[in-house]
Amino acid sequence: MKTRTRVLYVGNFGKVLSPGLRVGYLVVPPALIGHFAEAAQSLQPPPALLIQATIAAFIEHGHLARHFRRIRHVYAERRQRRRPGRNLKRDGIGPSSLSDCRIDRAYDPGLVIGFTNVQTQKANQAARALASALRQAG
Numbered sequence: 001m002k003t004r005t006r007v008l009y010v011g012n013f014g015k016v017l018s019p020g021l022r023v024g025y026l027v028v029p030p031a032l033i034g035h036f037a038e039a040a041q042s043l044q045p046p047p048a049l050l051i052q053a054t055i056a057a058f059i060e061h062g063h064l065a066r067h068f069r070r071i072r073h074v075y076a077e078r079r080q081r082r083r084p085g086r087n088l089k090r091d092g093i094g095p096s097s098l099s100d101c102r103i104d105r106a107y108d109p110g111l112v113i114g115f116t117n118v119q120t121q122k123a124n125q126a127a128r129a130l131a132s133a134l135r136q137a138g
Contacts, residue, residue: 006032013055017067023047023055078123 009027014020028036046052058064118126 016064017055017058021047021051021055023051074120077120078118078126 006029010024011026012024014022014024026036040046113130
């Protein structure tokens with residue numbers, strides 16, 4: 001039996017480019033564009049046309065793709081730097097419970113550890129802090 005599903009991608013340019021933009025996006029299947037466009041008309045006023053046009057030009061000229069490539073490189077560098085260290089919060093690592101990420105099903109115990117907010121030059125120090133905390137936890 002074949003089931004059909006629809007995938008919607010929701011994002012926020014504030015996380016990608018600048019928090020001050022306060023512009024989100026929604027990628028929907030072509031057949032649903034009309035429905036979502038109609039629904040969008042009933043929401044808050046849209047961002048200024050100049051902001052929308054600037055973001056569109058930024059994407060069309062390939063600047064967003066270049067930004068993503070650069071960020072992927074930065075994150076890859078951070079993942080490669082792993083040595084022991086000390087204070088997690090000070091180094092920008094704030095682990096959270098895996099169960100905080102659940103919607104309606106239970107997960108085995110675990111931690112979600114993000115590193116995207118750690119500056120590249122502090123990645124070694126942050127990795128050492130994480131390793132040290134994990135060793136102390138036993």
